[in-house]
Structure formats: C-alpha cells, structure tokens
Amino acid sequence: MTCSDWRLHWRVVDFNSRIGKATGTEQVDLVALPGPDGLLRPARAGEWEAAKGQVKLLADAHRAAALAVVAHQRCAGHPVSDGDHNQHVQTVAKNLKESLGFSGPVYALVATYKSDRNWDLAEAGRF
Numbered sequence: 001m002t003c004s005d006w007r008l009h010w011r012v013v014d015f016n017s018r019i020g021k022a023t024g025t026e027q028v029d030l031v032a033l034p035g036p037d038g039l040l041r042p043a044r045a046g047e048w049e050a051a052k053g054q055v056k057l058l059a060d061a062h063r064a065a066a067l068a069v070v071a072h073q074r075c076a077g078h079p080v081s082d083g084d085h086n087q088h089v090q091t092v093a094k095n096l097k098e099s100l101g102f103s104g105p106v107y108a109l110v111a112t113y114k115s116d117r118n119w120d121l122a123e124a125g126r127f
C-alpha cells in the first residue's frame with residue numbers, strides 16, 4: 001500500500017523493485033492512494049475499509065508472502081512531520097496485519113526525500 005504521488009512512480013525511482021528488495025519479494029502489487037499512513041484518521045474510515053479490501057483481494061489472489069505500508073516525506077495526502085510519518089506508518093502496518101489476520105510480515109516503510117528523482121527507502125518497523 002503506497003501513496004499515489006507521481007514522484008514515487010516514475011521510472012528513475014524504480015519504486016516497485018525497491019519495495020520488493022525491502023520486503024524480500026520479487027513481485028509487488030500496488031494499492032496506491034494519497035497518504036496511506038494517514039488512513040486511521042477518523043475522517044478516512046471509509047477509505048481505510050476500501051483499501052483493506054483491495055489489499056486482501058490481491059494478497060489472497062497472489063498468495064502474498066509479505067505486505068508493506070509505504071509512507072513518504074513531503075506527502076500531500078498526509079502532510080505531517082517526518083517523525084509522525086515514521087510513527088503513523090507503523091500504526092497502520094500493525095493495524096493492517098491485525099485486521100486482515102495476515103500471518104506473514106507486514107513492513108512499515110518510509111520513502112525519505114532527497115529530490116523528486118531521488119528517494120531512499122527505510123524500514124520504520126516490521127510486524
């Protein structure tokens with residue numbers, strides 16, 4: 001589950017492969033929506049339910065070995081401090097694992113900003 005921000009998804013960033021490397025998987029389905037680490041805000045309850053359904057559909061169909069929630073700095077969909085991104089993405093990852101009853105690892109990742117073309121991907125937690 002990742003943000004839909006174009007800066008993450010153009011070819012030079014190679015985001016899909018990097019999520020795969022960070023989670024020890026090769027094929028990565030994406031559920032993209034603005035600010036995934038903000039999904040537990042009460043105003044986004046409907047969006048959270050929809051996103052969980054999309055993740056479950058793909059995880060079941062493709063027998064997912066791992067899940068990841070990927071936040072990023074300078075996010076328009078969830079405009080909070082870098083420290084809050086680290087905390088919120090962990091909370092969403094933990095909640096996703098519990099609510100889906102997913103038995104494999106669920107990663108909390110944060111794309112850290114260097115430039116629009118250059119992002120690092122760091123693990124904030126694993127559940």
Ligand SMILES: [Zn+2]
Binds near residue numbers: 034035072
């Ligand atoms: Zn974003």
